[in-house]
Amino acid sequence: MSDARPLEGSQRDAAAEFAKLERTWQSPEGFLGWFTHVNHTNIGRRFVVTSGVFFLLSGILALIMRLQLLTPLNDVLDPETYSQVMTVHGTAMMFLFAIPAMEGVGIYLVPLMVGARDMAFPRLNAFGYYVYLIGGVTFFVSLPLGLAPNAGWFNYVPLSGREFAEGYGVDIWTTMITFIEISALTAAVELIVTIFKLRVPGMSLNRMPIFVWTILVMSFMIMFAMPSVIVASAFLMMDRLIETQFFVPEMGGSVLLWQHLFWFFGHPEVYIILVPALGIVTSIVVTFSQRPVFGYTALVLAVVGVGMVSFGLWVHHMYTTGLPLMGRSFFQAASAMISIPAGVQIYCWIATMWGAKIRFATPMLWVLGFFAIFITGGLTGVMVASVPFDRQVHDTYFVVAHFHYVLVGGAVFPLMAGLYYWFPKASGRLMDERLGKWSCVLVFVGFNLAFFPMHQLGLEGMPRRVYTYLPGLGWDWMNQLATLGAFTLAGGFGLTFWNAIRSLRRGEIAGDNPWDAPTLEWATTSPPLNCNFARQAVVRNSEPLWTWKEENRRTVVDGLSTTRRETIVTTLLDARPQSVQILPSPTPWPFFSAVAASICFFGLIFSPWFYVIGVFATFVTFTFWFLPRKREEVV
Amino acid sequence: MITARLACAVSGLSFIAACEGTQNVLAPASPDARLIASLSWWMFALAVLILIVTLGLLLVAVALRRNGEARAISRRRATILVVLGGVVAPICAIVAVTVSGAAIGDETEGGRRIDGATVRVAGERWWWEFSYLAADGEVLAVTANELHLPVGRRSRILLESDNVIHSFWAPNLQGKTDLIPGATNMLFAEPEVSGEWRGQCAEFCGLQHGLMGFLVIGEPPEDFAGWLAAQAEPAAVTSHPGLGVFLSLGCGECHTIRGSTADGEIGPDLTHLASRRTLAAATLPNTRGHLAGWITSTQEIKPGALMPEIVPDPADLQHLLDFLEALE
Incomplete structure (x- = not known):
C-alpha cells in the first residue's frame, strides 16, 4: 500500500493491468447475461428504475382517483374499483416505490461513497432485486385483473379478514408484503455490512458522508421494523388460509393487535423513507454551498435520534381506538419529540448555507422545495400529535394532506433532487437544466394546489378513503382545485421523466465531478468503472475530493488482484486496513x-x-x- | 354558519340531505368541540409563525451574500441558531402540545355529569343503529341514522360493532371514536344549541364507507322526551294493504316494524321511518320519490349495499309507499 501515489502512472503495464481489472468486473452481456448481474451499480440502477416505473403507475392511479373525486357523486369508478385503486396506490407508493427507491439509491451510492468496489454480498443483492420485481409485478397485475386487494394499504382486520374480504386480493397483499420484507431485509443486511466493513482506509465512522449515515440508520430501522409486519402479515395470511383466529375477537383474538403490529412497523416505515432523503439533502446542500456541513456530529445524532424515537410513537395512529388517555398522552409527547432532531437538522442546513455562494442548479431548487413542503408537513405533524386535535382530524383529508406533505416533501422532492444530482454520475450525462427547473416549479405549484386545500377539506368534515361525497357540504370547489393541482403535479413529474430519458442520449457530457462535490462517488468516472475505482482511495477527512484538489494529488491503495473481484476490508470504527474480501462473480x-x-x-x-x-x-x-x-x- | 343551517332547513328542496357547515370541525356546537376548535386555531397560528420564521431564516441564509462574497456565519452564532431552532423551540412545542393535549383530552373525553340520554350505537354495513337505553340498560327505542340528543345535557354514546371497524364522527359536537369489534367504546355529546348536524363514518369499512352518514338533531329536553316517547311506541299503522306487500316481498326478513310480524334484525328498524328526515344513511331526503328510488334502484344509488333491489308491481309499490309514509 502506498499512501501518496500520483494518479497518472501511465505506463503501458498499468493500462494492461487496468484492462484486466475491468474485464474481471465486467457483467455478462446479452439478454441471458442480464439475469446473472451482481455488480451493485447494476442492481442499484435496477431498483431505482423499477421503483420509478411503480411511482409512475401509482401516480396514474392517484390521477384516476382525483378524477373520481372531481365532482360529488361522480361515477368514473365504482366503489369496488375505487377501493382497489386506493389500496394499490397506497401500498405501491409505500412498498413498491418509496422503500425500494431509497434502497436502490443506497445500493447504488453507498459502495461508491465509501470507496468500495462492490457490496459485501453481491448475490444476495441480486436476489433481493428479483424478489422485489416479481412481488411488485404480480401485485400490480392483480389490479387490471380485478383481483387486487380492496381493504386499504393498512389492511385493518376484520375488513381484511376471511369473513369480509373474500377472493384473493388480501392474500396477494400479504404475499407481496412478505416479498418486499425479504427484499428490504436483504438490502438492509448488506448495506450495514458494507458500511461497517468495506469503507476505504481512513474513512473512520466520523468521516463518513452523512448520506452513508442515513443509509446505515435506515438499514437498522428496516431490521427492527420489518419483523413486526412480517409477524402481522403472516398472522393474517394464516387467519385467512388455515383459520388461526389471531384477529378474530369471537375466538379470543384481537383486532387491535393488528393495528399495534402494523403501526409498530408502519410508523418507523415513514422514517425509513424519510431518513435517506435527509442524507440526499445534506449531500446537495454541502455540494452547492461548497462548504463542509455545519454540525456534523449534531446531524448524525439527529438522524440516529429520529431512528430511535420513530419506534416509540406508533400509537398516534390509534388515538381514536379507545385506548386510555393516560397512555395516549405519553405517545403525544413522543410524537412531538421528533421535532427536536428534525429542527436540529433544518437549522444545521440553514447554518451551512448561511451566506454561502449557493449555486441554484436544479438539484438545489428541489431541495428548497423540500424545505418549504417538508416543514409545513412537519408542523401539521406536531398538530396531529395532539390527542384532542387528532380525534377531530384523524382519518380525514387533513391527514391525507399532512402525510403527503411529509412524504412528497420529505422523500419525493429529495429523490428528485438526487436524480438530477446523481444522474450524471450514473449515466455520464447531465440532465437538462431548463426542463428540470420547469419540472420543479410545476411540481411545487401543482403539489400545493392539490394538497393544501385538503387541510381545509378535512376540517370541513371530509373523511379519507371515500369513493364519493354528497353535494352541498361545501367540499366541491376544493376537490376541483385538488384535482387540477394533481394534474399539474403529474405534468411536472412527466417533464422530469422525459428529461431523464432524453438526457440519456442527448445530455451534456458530465465529466467525473460536474458539481465539484467532495465525496468519493465523484472520484471515479461517470458512469463508474466496472470495478468502481481503479485504485481504492485512502481518505483523511470527510471531504476527500476537496482536499485532493487543494493538494493536487490523490491518496490510493494498491496491490489488489486484477484477476478476481477483491475489495479492502477495514476495521469498524477507525477503518484501518484489515484484509481483503473476495467477492463472487456473476451467476x-x-x-x-x-x-x-x-x-x-x-x-x-x-x-x-x-x-x-x-x-x-x-x-x-x-x-x-x-x-x-x-x-x-x-x- | 347559522344562516347556512337555516338555508338548508328552509329550502328542503336540495336533492341531497347535506348542508355546508353542518359537518365542520371549526363550527363547534358543543363545549367539547369548542375547546378543540380553539386549540386548533392556536396551533394553526403558532405553526404559521414557526413556518414564517424558519423559511424566513432560510431565505436570509441563501440570499445573504454581499458583493458576491461568501460570508460564513460564526461558529458560535450558528450553534446558537441550531440550539434555539432545533432544541429550545421544539421543546416548547412538545410541552405545549402535551400539556394542552392531556388537559383538553381529559375535559372532552370525560363524563363529568351524565344527565342526557344513553345511546348504544351499532355500526353496520353501511348504516347506523341507535338504541336508546334506560338507566337499567333496557332498550327504550331503536332507530337508525338519526340521532336525537337533548340540548344542554351531556349524553353518553356507547359504540359497538359486530362486523368491521367503523368510526363515529359528528365533528360539530365531538372528536371521533372507533367502533371496535369485541369492545365497547364511549364518547360524550353535549349540543349547546338546537340544530341539525351531520356525521359520517371515518374508518374505512368497505364499499359504502363513503356514504355512511347520519344526522344529529339537538332539541330542547322536552321535545327530546316527546320524540323518544313517540319512538318507543309500536308502529302507528298495523293494518294496511302496504304491510301485506311489505311482508310478501320478504322485507320483514331484514327489517323490523314493531307491532307487526316483521322482525328482521339485519337492516334498519322501520317502525317510525316516516318520522326520519333522510334515507339510506343520511344520503337521500326522505320523500316519496326518493323512497321509491331507494327500494327499486338500491344498487344504482349505493353499489354494493347489502339491501337487494326489489321491483314490485306499480300498484303494489304505491301501496308499499303509502304504508311506509304512514309510519310516523
Missing part, C-alpha cells in the same frame, strides 16, 4: 432462487402443496448458489 442462481421462492409463496394462496414444492425448489437453488468454485489460487 443466475439468485434469479432461480427468487423464482422458486415466488412459486412457494404465491402458490400458497391457491394450495398448500406449493409451499412444499417451493421450499424444496428454493433449497436446490440455494445449493447451487453457494456451491464452492475451484479457485485457481488460494489466498
Whole structure:
C-alpha cells in the first residue's frame, strides 16, 4: 500500500493491468447475461428504475382517483374499483416505490461513497432485486385483473379478514408484503455490512458522508421494523388460509393487535423513507454551498435520534381506538419529540448555507422545495400529535394532506433532487437544466394546489378513503382545485421523466465531478468503472475530493488482484486496513432462487402443496448458489 | 354558519340531505368541540409563525451574500441558531402540545355529569343503529341514522360493532371514536344549541364507507322526551294493504316494524321511518320519490349495499309507499 501515489502512472503495464481489472468486473452481456448481474451499480440502477416505473403507475392511479373525486357523486369508478385503486396506490407508493427507491439509491451510492468496489454480498443483492420485481409485478397485475386487494394499504382486520374480504386480493397483499420484507431485509443486511466493513482506509465512522449515515440508520430501522409486519402479515395470511383466529375477537383474538403490529412497523416505515432523503439533502446542500456541513456530529445524532424515537410513537395512529388517555398522552409527547432532531437538522442546513455562494442548479431548487413542503408537513405533524386535535382530524383529508406533505416533501422532492444530482454520475450525462427547473416549479405549484386545500377539506368534515361525497357540504370547489393541482403535479413529474430519458442520449457530457462535490462517488468516472475505482482511495477527512484538489494529488491503495473481484476490508470504527474480501462473480442462481421462492409463496394462496414444492425448489437453488468454485489460487 | 343551517332547513328542496357547515370541525356546537376548535386555531397560528420564521431564516441564509462574497456565519452564532431552532423551540412545542393535549383530552373525553340520554350505537354495513337505553340498560327505542340528543345535557354514546371497524364522527359536537369489534367504546355529546348536524363514518369499512352518514338533531329536553316517547311506541299503522306487500316481498326478513310480524334484525328498524328526515344513511331526503328510488334502484344509488333491489308491481309499490309514509 502506498499512501501518496500520483494518479497518472501511465505506463503501458498499468493500462494492461487496468484492462484486466475491468474485464474481471465486467457483467455478462446479452439478454441471458442480464439475469446473472451482481455488480451493485447494476442492481442499484435496477431498483431505482423499477421503483420509478411503480411511482409512475401509482401516480396514474392517484390521477384516476382525483378524477373520481372531481365532482360529488361522480361515477368514473365504482366503489369496488375505487377501493382497489386506493389500496394499490397506497401500498405501491409505500412498498413498491418509496422503500425500494431509497434502497436502490443506497445500493447504488453507498459502495461508491465509501470507496468500495462492490457490496459485501453481491448475490444476495441480486436476489433481493428479483424478489422485489416479481412481488411488485404480480401485485400490480392483480389490479387490471380485478383481483387486487380492496381493504386499504393498512389492511385493518376484520375488513381484511376471511369473513369480509373474500377472493384473493388480501392474500396477494400479504404475499407481496412478505416479498418486499425479504427484499428490504436483504438490502438492509448488506448495506450495514458494507458500511461497517468495506469503507476505504481512513474513512473512520466520523468521516463518513452523512448520506452513508442515513443509509446505515435506515438499514437498522428496516431490521427492527420489518419483523413486526412480517409477524402481522403472516398472522393474517394464516387467519385467512388455515383459520388461526389471531384477529378474530369471537375466538379470543384481537383486532387491535393488528393495528399495534402494523403501526409498530408502519410508523418507523415513514422514517425509513424519510431518513435517506435527509442524507440526499445534506449531500446537495454541502455540494452547492461548497462548504463542509455545519454540525456534523449534531446531524448524525439527529438522524440516529429520529431512528430511535420513530419506534416509540406508533400509537398516534390509534388515538381514536379507545385506548386510555393516560397512555395516549405519553405517545403525544413522543410524537412531538421528533421535532427536536428534525429542527436540529433544518437549522444545521440553514447554518451551512448561511451566506454561502449557493449555486441554484436544479438539484438545489428541489431541495428548497423540500424545505418549504417538508416543514409545513412537519408542523401539521406536531398538530396531529395532539390527542384532542387528532380525534377531530384523524382519518380525514387533513391527514391525507399532512402525510403527503411529509412524504412528497420529505422523500419525493429529495429523490428528485438526487436524480438530477446523481444522474450524471450514473449515466455520464447531465440532465437538462431548463426542463428540470420547469419540472420543479410545476411540481411545487401543482403539489400545493392539490394538497393544501385538503387541510381545509378535512376540517370541513371530509373523511379519507371515500369513493364519493354528497353535494352541498361545501367540499366541491376544493376537490376541483385538488384535482387540477394533481394534474399539474403529474405534468411536472412527466417533464422530469422525459428529461431523464432524453438526457440519456442527448445530455451534456458530465465529466467525473460536474458539481465539484467532495465525496468519493465523484472520484471515479461517470458512469463508474466496472470495478468502481481503479485504485481504492485512502481518505483523511470527510471531504476527500476537496482536499485532493487543494493538494493536487490523490491518496490510493494498491496491490489488489486484477484477476478476481477483491475489495479492502477495514476495521469498524477507525477503518484501518484489515484484509481483503473476495467477492463472487456473476451467476443466475439468485434469479432461480427468487423464482422458486415466488412459486412457494404465491402458490400458497391457491394450495398448500406449493409451499412444499417451493421450499424444496428454493433449497436446490440455494445449493447451487453457494456451491464452492475451484479457485485457481488460494489466498 | 347559522344562516347556512337555516338555508338548508328552509329550502328542503336540495336533492341531497347535506348542508355546508353542518359537518365542520371549526363550527363547534358543543363545549367539547369548542375547546378543540380553539386549540386548533392556536396551533394553526403558532405553526404559521414557526413556518414564517424558519423559511424566513432560510431565505436570509441563501440570499445573504454581499458583493458576491461568501460570508460564513460564526461558529458560535450558528450553534446558537441550531440550539434555539432545533432544541429550545421544539421543546416548547412538545410541552405545549402535551400539556394542552392531556388537559383538553381529559375535559372532552370525560363524563363529568351524565344527565342526557344513553345511546348504544351499532355500526353496520353501511348504516347506523341507535338504541336508546334506560338507566337499567333496557332498550327504550331503536332507530337508525338519526340521532336525537337533548340540548344542554351531556349524553353518553356507547359504540359497538359486530362486523368491521367503523368510526363515529359528528365533528360539530365531538372528536371521533372507533367502533371496535369485541369492545365497547364511549364518547360524550353535549349540543349547546338546537340544530341539525351531520356525521359520517371515518374508518374505512368497505364499499359504502363513503356514504355512511347520519344526522344529529339537538332539541330542547322536552321535545327530546316527546320524540323518544313517540319512538318507543309500536308502529302507528298495523293494518294496511302496504304491510301485506311489505311482508310478501320478504322485507320483514331484514327489517323490523314493531307491532307487526316483521322482525328482521339485519337492516334498519322501520317502525317510525316516516318520522326520519333522510334515507339510506343520511344520503337521500326522505320523500316519496326518493323512497321509491331507494327500494327499486338500491344498487344504482349505493353499489354494493347489502339491501337487494326489489321491483314490485306499480300498484303494489304505491301501496308499499303509502304504508311506509304512514309510519310516523
